[in-house]
Amino acid sequence: MTTTQLPTAAEPRRVEVPKKPPRRQREGAAWVFLSPWVLGACVLTLLPMAVSFYLSFTDYDLFNSPNWVGLRNYTQMFTEDPRYWRSVGATLMYVVIAVPLQLALALVVALALKNMKHGRAFYRSAFYAPSLLGASMSIALVWRAIFNDGGTVDNLFGTGGWVNKPGWALFAVALLTVWQFGAPMVIFLAGLQQIPGELYEAAEVDGASRWRQFLSITVPMLSPVIFFNLVLQTIQAFQVFTPAFAVSAGKGGPADSTLFYTLYLYDRGFVASHMGYASAMAWVLLIAIGAITAVLFRTSRSWVFYASEGDR
Amino acid sequence: MSWRSRAAATALALCAVLAGCSEGDGSSSVGGKVVLRYTWWGNPDRAARTQEAVDLFEKKNPGIEVQTSFSGYDAYKQKLATQAAGGDAPDVMQLDYRMIDQYASGGVLMDFAKQQGALDTGEFDKGLLATGKVDGKQYAIPQARGTETVVYDTEQWKASGVEPPRQGWTWSEWADAMRALAEKTGKPGATDPGQSEDAFEIWLRGQGKALYTKDRKLGFTADDLARWWTFTDKLRREGAVSSAEQTTQIDGTVENTPLGRGTALSDTNWDAPSSGYLAIIPSGVTLAPMPAGEDGTPGQYFKPSMFMGVAADASHPKESVRLVDFMLNDAEAAKILGATRGIPVNETLRDAIAPELKDFDKTVYDFQASVEGKLNAPPQAPPSGDSALQTTFQRDYDQVSYERMSPREAAENYITEAKAELRS
Numbered sequence: 001m002t003t004t005q006l007p008t009a010a011e012p013r014r015v016e017v018p019k020k021p022p023r024r025q026r027e028g029a030a031w032v033f034l035s036p037w038v039l040g041a042c043v044l045t046l047l048p049m050a051v052s053f054y055l056s057f058t059d060y061d062l063f064n065s066p067n068w069v070g071l072r073n074y075t076q077m078f079t080e081d082p083r084y085w086r087s088v089g090a091t092l093m094y095v096v097i098a099v100p101l102q103l104a105l106a107l108v109v110a111l112a113l114k115n116m117k118h119g120r121a122f123y124r125s126a127f128y129a130p131s132l133l134g135a136s137m138s139i140a141l142v143w144r145a146i147f148n149d150g151g152t153v154d155n156l157f158g159t160g161g162w163v164n165k166p167g168w169a170l171f172a173v174a175l176l177t178v179w180q181f182g183a184p185m186v187i188f189l190a191g192l193q194q195i196p197g198e199l200y201e202a203a204e205v206d207g208a209s210r211w212r213q214f215l216s217i218t219v220p221m222l223s224p225v226i227f228f229n230l231v232l233q234t235i236q237a238f239q240v241f242t243p244a245f246a247v248s249a250g251k252g253g254p255a256d257s258t259l260f261y262t263l264y265l266y267d268r269g270f271v272a273s274h275m276g277y278a279s280a281m282a283w284v285l286l287i288a289i290g291a292i293t294a295v296l297f298r299t300s301r302s303w304v305f306y307a308s309e310g311d312r
Numbered sequence: 313m314s315w316r317s318r319a320a321a322t323a324l325a326l327c328a329v330l331a332g333c334s335e336g337d338g339s340s341s342v343g344g345k346v347v348l349r350y351t352w353w354g355n356p357d358r359a360a361r362t363q364e365a366v367d368l369f370e371k372k373n374p375g376i377e378v379q380t381s382f383s384g385y386d387a388y389k390q391k392l393a394t395q396a397a398g399g400d401a402p403d404v405m406q407l408d409y410r411m412i413d414q415y416a417s418g419g420v421l422m423d424f425a426k427q428q429g430a431l432d433t434g435e436f437d438k439g440l441l442a443t444g445k446v447d448g449k450q451y452a453i454p455q456a457r458g459t460e461t462v463v464y465d466t467e468q469w470k471a472s473g474v475e476p477p478r479q480g481w482t483w484s485e486w487a488d489a490m491r492a493l494a495e496k497t498g499k500p501g502a503t504d505p506g507q508s509e510d511a512f513e514i515w516l517r518g519q520g521k522a523l524y525t526k527d528r529k530l531g532f533t534a535d536d537l538a539r540w541w542t543f544t545d546k547l548r549r550e551g552a553v554s555s556a557e558q559t560t561q562i563d564g565t566v567e568n569t570p571l572g573r574g575t576a577l578s579d580t581n582w583d584a585p586s587s588g589y590l591a592i593i594p595s596g597v598t599l600a601p602m603p604a605g606e607d608g609t610p611g612q613y614f615k616p617s618m619f620m621g622v623a624a625d626a627s628h629p630k631e632s633v634r635l636v637d638f639m640l641n642d643a644e645a646a647k648i649l650g651a652t653r654g655i656p657v658n659e660t661l662r663d664a665i666a667p668e669l670k671d672f673d674k675t676v677y678d679f680q681a682s683v684e685g686k687l688n689a690p691p692q693a694p695p696s697g698d699s700a701l702q703t704t705f706q707r708d709y710d711q712v713s714y715e716r717m718s719p720r721e722a723a724e725n726y727i728t729e730a731k732a733e734l735r736s
Contacts, residue, residue: 063417063419064417064419076732080728080729149557160557161557164556164557166716251560251563253707255560255707255711255713255716267703270397271390271393271703272697272699272700272733273393274700275397
């Protein structure tokens with residue numbers, strides 16, 4: 001991936017390289033060690049993908065053998081299923097709210113940690129902890145309790161149950177995602193530490209304010225890392241399932257406001273037993289995520305700054 | 313370590329991983345005991361009584377251990393579908409009328425004829441027994457029959473001074489009562505029935521129509537549905553029935569209905585599960601008949617409320633059927649279970665336990681007796697798509713109650729979705 005090229009420090013490090021065994025032997029050993037993964041990727045990823053592609057053109061209902069129906073699943077999705085479009089809308093809304101908020105929070109915390117003199121390791125771990133817990137079902141259930149009628153938020157602010165109000169429910173789910181900002185934060189922190197200190201010193205000498213320094217040094221120098229996080233979190237956000245499932249008690253409600261794409265896909269496949277239709281939905285999602293990632297890459301040319309290119 | 317020994321070590325590790333994956337093919341026998349899995353949905357009261365009956369079964373059959381699990385209806389429906397699709401259906405499972413067609417034609421259920429003699433159906437009503445047949449084969453055994461009811465908080469209704477429901481009341485009389493209750497008590501009179509496909513069916517039957525036609529197509533039009541939703545939506549706006557925020561929390565358990573949460577005075581529910589309300593409303597609930605059509609045509613009907621089925625690939629089919637037989641035909645079990653799933657289908661047992669029924673079981677028995685002979689014949693088993701449509705119905709009404717769509721728009725959406733669902 002091109003996005004991981006972090007700007008490197010001015011002085012190249014010299015590392016002693018031990019003598020290598022002949023190339024062919026090394027490759028053979030590599031394949032042996034890779035074999036569990038390769039096998040897993042083929043059996044658990046590629047094969048199911050191929051099967052799901054085939055099933056997307058059938059009326060497979062989990063119980064009876066599939067019958068070929070051509071493009072019917074796809075045409076039904078686009079022309080006969082109003083709920084499908086509601087799920088697309090809810091997903092896009094969620095991505096647009098959750099991803100920028102999460103990245104902004106991750107960056108702010110990373111900046112604070114970078115300038116910290118003592119206890120950085122402790123706080124880094126503490127801020128990372130929600131990311132380890134957050135994906136679990138139990139936290140999502142706690143979240144539902146907090147934002148339900150008579151829950152903590154209702155008691156403190158008298159707002160009523162967020163999870164029962166369309167618009168608010170989506171926000172409650174988004175908050176759960178934003179709270180898990182640990183992974184992008186750690187990556188931001190690593191990126192920040194790679195920015196040469198001389199740049200800030202020079203700017204200080206020139207009398208640049210903190211804000212100026214942030215805009216003119218931190219953001220451009222960090223832009224490849226921001227881009228990397230943006231792509232990664234966007235892809236993840238499109239596939240969010242557990243929090244929405246638990247927070248909406250498995251229904252994607254109220255009024256389909258948290259019926260994310262994956263939730264509706266699950267509903268079609270496993271609740272309504274239309275596995276063929278669900279497979280078609282999965283393929284449309286794959287293509288959509290691919291297209292959106294491609295667009296992000298295209299726009300990146302205009303705002304992502306690679307130090308190595310700048311030298312040219 | 314040489315290249316070869318490294319490769320061998322890796323291969324060994326790989327084998328260990330693969331072997332780990334193939335271990336544990338479900339639970340079949342532990343310590344020489346036959347282990348059965350039995351699942352059902354219901355309220356805690358039903359769970360406690362079922363567990364007691366199962367314990368008795370284990371005592372009488374020392375070689376068999378029964379692992380039980382239960383949940384609310386919505387969660388159960390999803391879990392069972394996933395298990396069945398994965399070839400991991402429980403040995404003995406409780407089924408809804410809506411599920412039989414789907415699971416039987418999908419090869420999930422065993423034909424009881426394969427275990428002839430293990431189950432005695434001699435005492436069952438023949439008509440009721442036939443509701444568990446698909447293509448002439450007995451895939452499921454009805455456990456009980458039930459009917460819908462307007463269940464209400466006896467004390468609060470009395471205190472409000474509003475006239476209590478009477479036999480043969482109509483939907484407009486019901487609506488007036490809900491308005492009066494809301495006015496007197498400040499609380500909505502009932503759960504918004506707009507979200508319930510069951511309530512809609514009763515309203516529809518009260519007008520001489522049906523949810524499905526004989527050839528398993530939709531039996532009503534967008535006009536019918538729009539009229540029903542306009543009726544309920546108006547009541548919701550007036551505050552006579554529960555708000556959208558309350559209604560949306562319904563998940564198939566009595567605890568999460570507006571009545572269960574103490575935010576409404578009544579609910580439309582099935583008669584037997586309403587026993588769950590007693591734990592929440594200790595002062596007592598009363599069962600009243602569902603409203604009839606304006607000309608007095610009754611909409612509610614006796615429906616086989618639950619079935620028991622055995623998985624086609626059950627590892628111990630004989631023992632599984634023995635458990636079914638025990639739950640339905642054992643006199644002691646019948647005493648323990650009472651009417652927690654409805655009045656027993658075994659007629660001898662029904663007559664035997666009737667005088668001994670007490671508390672809520674007697675309430676259910678008396679309620680069924682009060683409408684006996686006054687109802688029209690039940691419709692045939694719903695097509696397999698109905699299980700999914702039940703949820704779709706609820707969701708489309710959410711769009712109405714949250715005022716995101718007009719009743720007409722939502723009704724047209726539902727018809728589109730239902731047609732696609734029933735086509736497959």
